[in-house]
Each structure stands twice: as structure tokens, then as C-alpha cells.
Amino acid sequence: MPMTSAAERRPTIMEVARLAGVSHQTVSRYLRFDGAGLKPQTRERVADAIAKLNYRPNLVARSMRSRVTGRVAVVMPSLAFNPTRMLSGATRAAHEAGYQVEVISPEGGAAARSTRILELADARLVDGILSFSTVDEAANNLPKGTVLVVSPEFDDEMRGIGDLADAAPVAEMIERLAESGHHRFLHIAGDRTFASARARATVFTETIARLGLASVGIFDGDWSGESGIAAVEAIRSSDRPTAIIAANDLVATGVLRAAHQRGWSVPDDLSVTGWDDAPGSEYLIPALTTVNTKIEQIGSNAMARLIGRLRDEAPVLSTEPINRVIWRESTGVAPTA
Template sequence: MTERSTESRRPTIKQVARLAGVSHQTVSRYLRSRDGLKPTTLARIDAAVSELNYRPNLVARSMRTRRTGRLAVLLPTMVFNPARMLHGATEAAHEAGFTVEAISVIGDTEARTERMLELAGTGQVEGILALAPLSPRGEDQLPHGETIIVAADFDDQMRGIGELADASPLVEIIERLAELGHRRFFHVAGNLQFASARARKTAYLETVERLGLESAGVVDGDWSGKSGYDAVRSLADEEMPTAVVAANDVVASGAIRALVDRGLDVPGDVSVTGWDNNEVCLYLPPSLTSVEINLEGMGRNAMLSLVKAVTGRDLEPAPRPLQHVIWRESTGPARPR
């Protein structure tokens, strides 16, 4: 009791207190805010802290305060580069005094949902932002309503902010292509577990209908280049569209390859559009007409709604719009018949 073997262990608040000649509670006050301490006391604690190189044990603090100050972000698997969204989200969380940890779950939607429930149930984080699709059963099984979950890309059953699924640029794409004389379109969709893929598909169908255009159909894909390639290969010559609207740039690259393999020129015979503004597609000829996404802004706004739900605080949202079409070489006027 008298002499602990203290050397190997990190210093505690009591050791700081003893060294500074004050009570542990005074040191605790010092840690939270330095107001309300006499300057001499403050100086003594300052000295003790730096002499011991003391840092508070956040686990112990969390235990007592029942707050972890941590938010989790659930990332999808291998689908798109989440780094930029993560940055926007992290920045917003920092402003609200939170730490962010990103959790990448191996496996499918069910596995991800399971892991999310585990995280929520063991009190490790105060909130979870899911950028990946979750299973609808998640909502019910939430243990005690303490961990708040916001899903950014799942708007059917759970709260979703919908911004990720804003497909309005696709409407602009089709309208503009129609102005350029295109009459027959084709859409290769992404993985329909994603709200964004569903929204783009819906926007495609509605816009084609509204403008009285023809459609060679919609193929449900999985965001892969192969899905774009296969979809275009599956078309018969006589049903070939003059414009292919792909769910993203990777799908578009597969579609372009299939068109080239069939001896068609892009954009001479067929125009192609993507989504994401992939850096490679900006350079490789033909440079791809795509949708630039402010991923940091998306991440920020998604995190904003989580922070709002957890703390009630409102932060400044990212400036709009978050997406806009960039027209490049892969699109052009429809070839007259």
C-alpha cells in the first residue's frame, strides 16, 4: 500500500495531485477547465503534469462519465473510395468534440449489421454513421436506444439523409443528351442495395418516360466494370442505344470497352456518361463525362445529422450543390440516322 511499483505504469491523477500538493479532485477540475483555480495552484499542477508527462486515462473517464466521445463510421466494402467522405465526416465530428473511428466490416450487409449492433450494444461509441447499406432488422434490435444510428445510404426503413442518393444530375444528363439529339438510352445500374443506385435507376426511368424517349432497358449491375461490359455486350445490334448512362465511372469504362470491341466509336456512335469523376477517367481518352461529387461535403453533412442526433448541436453544412455534371469527350451529338 505504501510504495507501489509505479515506475512501469502510467501516472494517475492521484500521483499528479500528490506531486502538486493538492487533492485529486483539484487536478480533475484542472483537466476539465482551468477556470476557478488559483493561479499558484494551477502553476503547481501544470508543473506536476509536465514532470510526470501525465495524460488522463480516457477509459476511466469514459467509465465515470458514461460518454466516450467517439463516433463510428461504417464503411462499405471495396465499392468506392471512402477516404474523402471520411475526411469530411471527421472534420465535422472534431468541431463537435468527437473522435471518429472508421470500421470496415468484412462480409455482406448482414455481417455489417451484426457488427453495428455489437458496437452499439457494448457502449463503445455514442453514435454510428453508416455509409454502407444495413439490414432493415437493425432498427428493431437496437439494444437500449442509447447509441444513435444514422444511415446515409439507406433511406427505406431507417433514417437517411438522402443526399448521397440525390440523382438530380442524372436528370440533367439525360435532358442535355436529348437536346443533342439522343433518343434511345440505356442504363447500367449499380448495386441496388445502395440507395444511390436505386435513386439513379428511378431517375433514369422517370426522365426517359417524362421526355418521351426510348430505352434499351436497365441492367442491374454491381458497380463493377464487368457489369458495364456485360450489359453492353448483351445488347442486340438493332436495339443499340446512342447514349449509355452508367451508374459510375468504373461501369462506364466497362461499357466503353464493350462498345469499342463492337466497333463502335465513343462518342461518335454512342455517348457514355459515368459518375464519381474518377481521376483516371479524366485523362484516358476519351475523357469521361461524369458527375463530380463533393465527397468531403457529403461526409460532412452525413456526420452533421449524427452530431445533431447525439448532441442537439447544429453545425454549418457544406455549401451546395454537392454534385455537378462535368461534360467531356465521351459525350456528343447523336449521329443522324
């Protein structure tokens, strides 16, 4: 015999309000903004009532009634790269504005992302959508009232583009090393299918030419420590550079090891720079000169633009440079000999 006891019935927001001794509007505000703006005692009473009743909001029904969910979606390409820091910046900005965040990573390229974005918009489960990669024209056919912000920081393979491909620090490092007497440079590039690797190689070539310095060449690496070792092993003694600009910190660690094996002291005989400010790079011997990228800032600025659109307000964006050179012990004055 089918059972229809009250235990199976889903508790309502009105029951939560009665148990907490508040209005249903207060409960709704608690759910939408995670308690932000309510008095501590009120937040505690509502939270206790929700827990006692095991209340779960019907998000579909709520969004159909009000077309406001208090939720936003972040769409990423397939996660071949760990985007934790950028997502941290985006989610922190959303939470500070009272929004919950759903992260979605559909398989496929721009067409697949656009299809998923349309599904989210049609279901009215989120107020706005932030995509960190490109979408196709289908995403232009969103239902009225749906806000989409595209901040293309990655391509379909999670390779950095946009601000992540800014190579200006390469020029800054070469310029400062040149002021310290360096005149022969080698660049160990990353995988050239990455826009960032291509940009750094281009800036390296242009800066060397602009300053009238000598280039030992560009070694095509693959972001690995092994490519740093291979590049140093391939240098002829007669062509030894005074400074090596490595594609990232991992490549630079390979350079440090290979230089040591060849009897070259860093930085006395050879200056070395990396990129990424990877954890532990400051503890290497010598500590590695590198580039710190504020990936969290990219995420928070992108989310701020979405929230600004949702609220019809000008977004408050951080204008600090994304990249900053951190000078440490692996760089110094050029050798005199």
C-alpha cells in the same frame, strides 16, 4: 519479491500539471480538446510534460466522474465497401468541434450494431454515437444522457441507400443529351441488389418516357468493366443507341473499349456517361462525363447533427447538392446519320 517502485505507478494529471506549470483543469482541457483554445506556449508545455511522464489518461475513470469524454463513436456495417471519404468528412467535423473519434465495425446486422452501441453507452466511454446504418429497437434503451444519431447511408451489406441512392443526375444527363439531339438511349445498370442501381434504372425509364425518347433497353450489369463490354457487344447494329448511360465509371470504361473495337467513335457516333468521378476518369480518351458525389459532405453533415445534439444547438449543415454532373469529352451532339 514483488516490486512496488514509483516507476510502475501511473503518473497522474496533477503531476502533469505541476511539471507543465499549469492547473490540472488546463491539462484536462488539453486532453479533451486536443489543445484547441489554449495558447501555443501552454499547449507545448503540456505536451512536453505528458511526453516526459509518459502520461496516459484513464478514460474510464474520467468518464465515470464527469460523464464527459470528449470522444464520439462512429458505427459502420462490416466494411465490404471503402468508406474512407465519408469517414474523412465525419472525423474532420468531429475534430473541428474538439472531439476524438472511434470507428467501430461489428460483424452482423442491425442487432449486432445495436448490441455494440449499448455496450459503448453503458461503459460511458463516448459522449455520443453516430451510426451510418440501421439499428434495431434495442438501441432505443440507451442510458440517460447518451446521444445516438442514426444516419442510414448503407444497408447491412454496405450498399448505398439514403442520399447515396439519389438518381436525379440520370434525368439531368438524359435531358441535356436530348437537347443535343440524342433520341435513342441504353442504360447499363449496376447490380440490382443495390438501391442505387434500382433507383437509376427507374429514373432512366421514367425520364425516357416523360421526354418521348426511345429506349434500346436496360442491360443488367454488375458494376464491372466486363459488363460494359458485354452490353456493347450485345447491341445489334440496327438498334445502336446514340447515348449510353452507364451505372458507374468502371462500366463506362468497358463501354469505351467495346465501342472502339466496334469502330464507333466517342462522342461522334456515341455519347457515354459514367458515375462516381473515379480518379483518372478525367484522363481517359475521351475524358469521361460522370457524376461527382460529395461523400465527405454526407459524413460531415451526419457528424454535425450528432454534435448539435450533444451541445443542444442547431447543427450547421451544408446544403449543397450531394451529386453534380461533370460534363466532359465523352458526350456531345447526336450523330446526324
